[in-house]
Amino acid sequence: MTSEKTQHPFEKFFYPKSIAIVGASHSNDWFWLRNLISLDYHGRIYPINPKYQSALGLTFYDKIANVPYDIDNVIIAVPAKYVHGVLKECILKGVKLVTIFTSGFSELGTEEGKRLERELIELKESTKSNIRILGPNCVGIYCPESGLSFRPDFARQSGHIGFISQSGGLAINMGLRGKVLKMFFSKIISFGNAADIKPVELLEYLAQDRKTRIIGMYLEGIKKGPEFMKLLKKVTVEKPVIILRGGQTDVGARAALSHTGSLAGSNQLWNSLFHQTGAIPVNSFEELVDTLLAFDFNYRHLPKGNRIGLLSVSGGVSVVNTDICVKLGLSIPKLTSESIATLQTVVQDVGTSVANPLDLAASFFNIQALRTAIETLGKDENIDSIIIEIANHYIYTPEQHGAEGYTQLFYDTVLRLLKKIRRAGKPVLVAFPPIAHETRRIWDRKLFIDAKIPIFSSIMAAAQALSHLVRYSNYLKITGNI
Amino acid sequence: MTSEKTQHPFEKFFYPKSIAIVGASHSNDWFWLRNLISLDYHGRIYPINPKYQSALGLTFYDKIANVPYDIDNVIIAVPAKYVHGVLKECILKGVKLVTIFTSGFSELGTEEGKRLERELIELKESTKSNIRILGPNCVGIYCPESGLSFRPDFARQSGHIGFISQSGGLAINMGLRGKVLKMFFSKIISFGNAADIKPVELLEYLAQDRKTRIIGMYLEGIKKGPEFMKLLKKVTVEKPVIILRGGQTDVGARAALSHTGSLAGSNQLWNSLFHQTGAIPVNSFEELVDTLLAFDFNYRHLPKGNRIGLLSVSGGVSVVNTDICVKLGLSIPKLTSESIATLQTVVQDVGTSVANPLDLAASFFNIQALRTAIETLGKDENIDSIIIEIANHYIYTPEQHGAEGYTQLFYDTVLRLLKKIRRAGKPVLVAFPPIAHETRRIWDRKLFIDAKIPIFSSIMAAAQALSHLVRYSNYLKITGNI
Numbered sequence: 001m002t003s004e005k006t007q008h009p010f011e012k013f014f015y016p017k018s019i020a021i022v023g024a025s026h027s028n029d030w031f032w033l034r035n036l037i038s039l040d041y042h043g044r045i046y047p048i049n050p051k052y053q054s055a056l057g058l059t060f061y062d063k064i065a066n067v068p069y070d071i072d073n074v075i076i077a078v079p080a081k082y083v084h085g086v087l088k089e090c091i092l093k094g095v096k097l098v099t100i101f102t103s104g105f106s107e108l109g110t111e112e113g114k115r116l117e118r119e120l121i122e123l124k125e126s127t128k129s130n131i132r133i134l135g136p137n138c139v140g141i142y143c144p145e146s147g148l149s150f151r152p153d154f155a156r157q158s159g160h161i162g163f164i165s166q167s168g169g170l171a172i173n174m175g176l177r178g179k180v181l182k183m184f185f186s187k188i189i190s191f192g193n194a195a196d197i198k199p200v201e202l203l204e205y206l207a208q209d210r211k212t213r214i215i216g217m218y219l220e221g222i223k224k225g226p227e228f229m230k231l232l233k234k235v236t237v238e239k240p241v242i243i244l245r246g247g248q249t250d251v252g253a254r255a256a257l258s259h260t261g262s263l264a265g266s267n268q269l270w271n272s273l274f275h276q277t278g279a280i281p282v283n284s285f286e287e288l289v290d291t292l293l294a295f296d297f298n299y300r301h302l303p304k305g306n307r308i309g310l311l312s313v314s315g316g317v318s319v320v321n322t323d324i325c326v327k328l329g330l331s332i333p334k335l336t337s338e339s340i341a342t343l344q345t346v347v348q349d350v351g352t353s354v355a356n357p358l359d360l361a362a363s364f365f366n367i368q369a370l371r372t373a374i375e376t377l378g379k380d381e382n383i384d385s386i387i388i389e390i391a392n393h394y395i396y397t398p399e400q401h402g403a404e405g406y407t408q409l410f411y412d413t414v415l416r417l418l419k420k421i422r423r424a425g426k427p428v429l430v431a432f433p434p435i436a437h438e439t440r441r442i443w444d445r446k447l448f449i450d451a452k453i454p455i456f457s458s459i460m461a462a463a464q465a466l467s468h469l470v471r472y473s474n475y476l477k478i479t480g481n482i
Numbered sequence: 483m484t485s486e487k488t489q490h491p492f493e494k495f496f497y498p499k500s501i502a503i504v505g506a507s508h509s510n511d512w513f514w515l516r517n518l519i520s521l522d523y524h525g526r527i528y529p530i531n532p533k534y535q536s537a538l539g540l541t542f543y544d545k546i547a548n549v550p551y552d553i554d555n556v557i558i559a560v561p562a563k564y565v566h567g568v569l570k571e572c573i574l575k576g577v578k579l580v581t582i583f584t585s586g587f588s589e590l591g592t593e594e595g596k597r598l599e600r601e602l603i604e605l606k607e608s609t610k611s612n613i614r615i616l617g618p619n620c621v622g623i624y625c626p627e628s629g630l631s632f633r634p635d636f637a638r639q640s641g642h643i644g645f646i647s648q649s650g651g652l653a654i655n656m657g658l659r660g661k662v663l664k665m666f667f668s669k670i671i672s673f674g675n676a677a678d679i680k681p682v683e684l685l686e687y688l689a690q691d692r693k694t695r696i697i698g699m700y701l702e703g704i705k706k707g708p709e710f711m712k713l714l715k716k717v718t719v720e721k722p723v724i725i726l727r728g729g730q731t732d733v734g735a736r737a738a739l740s741h742t743g744s745l746a747g748s749n750q751l752w753n754s755l756f757h758q759t760g761a762i763p764v765n766s767f768e769e770l771v772d773t774l775l776a777f778d779f780n781y782r783h784l785p786k787g788n789r790i791g792l793l794s795v796s797g798g799v800s801v802v803n804t805d806i807c808v809k810l811g812l813s814i815p816k817l818t819s820e821s822i823a824t825l826q827t828v829v830q831d832v833g834t835s836v837a838n839p840l841d842l843a844a845s846f847f848n849i850q851a852l853r854t855a856i857e858t859l860g861k862d863e864n865i866d867s868i869i870i871e872i873a874n875h876y877i878y879t880p881e882q883h884g885a886e887g888y889t890q891l892f893y894d895t896v897l898r899l900l901k902k903i904r905r906a907g908k909p910v911l912v913a914f915p916p917i918a919h920e921t922r923r924i925w926d927r928k929l930f931i932d933a934k935i936p937i938f939s940s941i942m943a944a945a946q947a948l949s950h951l952v953r954y955s956n957y958l959k960i961t962g963n964i
Contacts, residue, residue: 173796250808256801259801283806314650314651316651320734331733
């Protein structure tokens with residue numbers, strides 16, 4: 001088949017026609033089977049376990065060799081000491097792709113663990129098999145398009161973010177957090193100890209994957225540095241790559257070594273990598289999520305520069321927010337004189353010299369003033385993007401503005417205007433810190449999520465995410481790619 | 483009366499026997515009256531407005547002069563141009579303390595605004611009145627003990643935090659956020675433009691106030707620098723003082739000038755102030771809240787040093803958390819060999835070299851292992867405090883550990899052990915990031931709040947707050963105060 005020939009060798013990791021689960025077991029409530037069933041995986045599933053005949057409507061086999069069909073992809077979830085035997089069976093069966101979920105290999109730091117892992121690679125090499133191994137010590141692959149998953153509670157909807165994670169825990173957190181934020185994924189790949197398949201190969205796959213527009217990575221080390229750097233440089237001009245790096249400190253590096261047997265690499269090396277490739281460094285899981293969200297929701301709307309229009313309700317909040325944004329490299333310029341003149345006609349208490357940051361104060365509750373304020377920032381040619389801070393205790397307020405009708409009008413107006421401004425080319429971001437009314441906040445936030453307006457839990461988070469958009473936009477400009 | 487003689491002159495700001503509201507009006511749904519009524523203020527209330535006879539069961543007066551009783555405290559909420567006249571009436575009536583809510587003074591940056599403000603002080607001086615003025619452009623005072631408030635939805639319960647804020651918005655946010663976290667206040671004071679009463683005087687009040695143990699401040703500038711520094715130095719050895727400073731950047735300073743007419747002061751000056759006085763600088767509202775919470779809930783349990791025991795569920799999360807803690811100046815030391823030996827008997831997959839950070843992995847769901855892990859860190863003499871990260875998607879999981887019974891057992895166990903460790907002298911902090919199950923998270927968090935275990939929305943926030951506790955503890959040691 002011609003199409004097969006041109007297919008990337010990893011394609012069947014994500015779109016297998018059949019998958020075997022070695023170690024499917026009742027003891028964990030058929031976890032791996034339920035992962036596939038929950039996401040409506042529509043290929044064939046072959047559970048392997050001599051203890052069972054059938055479960056969940058699926059027929060069990062006692063071993064790989066006795067499955068009378070081709071198998072595209074095998075998930076190995078048996079104890080470490082049995083993995084070698086199962087891998088051998090996979091090779092004999094002609095399986096091309098396996099995921100080893102099992103831990104207890106080089107990450108233990110023991111001679112025994114290292115030997116077990118080495119023996120898997122030696123088996124592959126001695127048999128001259130072209131089998132490829134993901135893991136061990138990884139949760140493997142999530143691909144909502146084909147219904148593959150390592151959690152039964154991940155979203156069934158596909159999106160445009162590809163996430164490559166050395167950590168299964170972070171891969172799980174990412175999938176779950178993404179579902180809450182309706183930030184959807186093309187693929188999530190957890191690769192664990194990287195005994196065979198290296199992150200650089202996974203990056204190369206996502207680079208050519210047409211479903212993936214934005215790439216996130218969690219890495220605890222890089223084994224093929226120069227190759228990785230060269231590839232990154234090529235990828236980032238087409239797709240932003242955001243990297244959370246584990247092991248930045250000595251103790252963190254020691255923990256990384258024990259987690260996946262990785263050597264973290266020097267900070268100097270990594271800094272130069274980020275500098276030279278345009279990849280975006282982040283320092284926490286939250287920052288990674290926020291940055292992916294900003295890129296995803298503002299896709300095709302990169303800021304032209306670092307000049308922001310900043311709106312808040314309170315003067316003190318405006319001052320603090322300004323400091324935070326400026327320290328993160330954003331600029332809060334004066335507005336044009338036309339904008340100031342317009343604002344002075346409708347916004348209460350606008351001083352003569354300052355209209356950015358714009359402290360809306362009581363005008364937050366005057367829909368005409370609010371509309372004019374947002375529209376004016378949207379049109380102002382000194383402004384490249386907009387951050388608006390909303391705190392819903394100003395909306396669900398005991399004062400008169402809190403009438404239920406105003407809530408609806410407020411959110412409708414803000415959403416409509418922000419969407420309009422973005423359509424006209426400026427990214428928009430919302431900071432919605434939890435102050436009071438937290439349960440309502442979760443509901444209110446959905447309005448923005450559904451409108452694909454990126455929303456963050458603090459001004460710091462919004463400004464940090466925006467600063468990464470600006471950095472990436474600048475990189476594309478400098479390298480002549482926009 | 484002797485007791486009156488020894489009373490601090492500001493005492494009646496917080497505990498007035500009678501209060502007049504000039505400008506009480508139906509147009510804002512009797513906002514100021516409802517603030518007092520909602521918190522059960524039990525002194526006498528005199529609403530002043532010639533337009534009304536009575537409302538909410540209160541008798542109105544047309545002007546201050548016609549109130550036939552003494553008035554301890556007056557809140558002025560009339561338009562700026564009428565404030566001078568009202569202040570004159572207050573002076574004639576012999577009122578000692580007024581709060582001017584009205585804005586439209588020096589913060590406007592206009593000659594008119596500056597003049598109006600100057601005239602208030604000139605009036606006070608020319609009449610040789612000993613009246614004291616809070617504001618203008620401030621929301622004034624919240625004192626739950628007496629039922630005084632500037633919001634009807636603030637907590638009625640008193641606590642031990644005193645917060646002095648140049649910004650009304652931040653004062654409101656603080657009160658509301660505190661209520662959610664059951665972090666209660668002795669007093670919140672918003673002082674706005676500080677035309678008469680300066681923050682240094684308010685700090686001096688809270689320093690001698692026996693109800694206040696911890697002090698937070700939001701400042702946009704300092705007018706009496708040397709006096710402030712001297713006082714701070716004296717206060718911090720008895721009560722931690724945490725300061726969020728607005729106007730740290732040029733644009734932020736410009737915004738501060740327009741907000742309250744303040745001159746922000748140089749970063750150099752402020753840095754030396756923080757260095758010399760032991761006051762704790764924070765950089766966002768969230769960090770201010772988190773730090774106050776850490777001090778309040780861990781009161782009398784300062785860490786002996788910066789060495790933490792760090793627990794998480796996932797290996798990757800552990801690595802990232804470690805980097806974050808170490809960058810914030812915390813140390814994650816090796817445990818004693820006794821601790822490692824104990825952990826190896828019960829916790830799955832503990833490597834030979836690393837038990838801190840402790841990746842509990844599957845042992846998170848084994849109550850005996852979890853108990854041993856927390857107890858071991860609690861007893862380990864290399865550890866000064868404990869941070870545990872909880873993500874409830876590991877508890878409300880689709881796998882077998884998610885049985886409802888386990889949820890209860892898990893939280894009960896963690897809470898009991900953390901309380902025990904703290905009683906034995908080590909501060910404990912919980913990071914509870916929102917991943918999935920956000921609404922449940924709000925409920926789960928209450929368990930920790932009710933147990934006065936400080937809980938944060940990220941490891942970054944927890945580590946930052948703890949680093950401030952460590953910094954303060956060190957300061958007390960160095961200055962010979964513990």
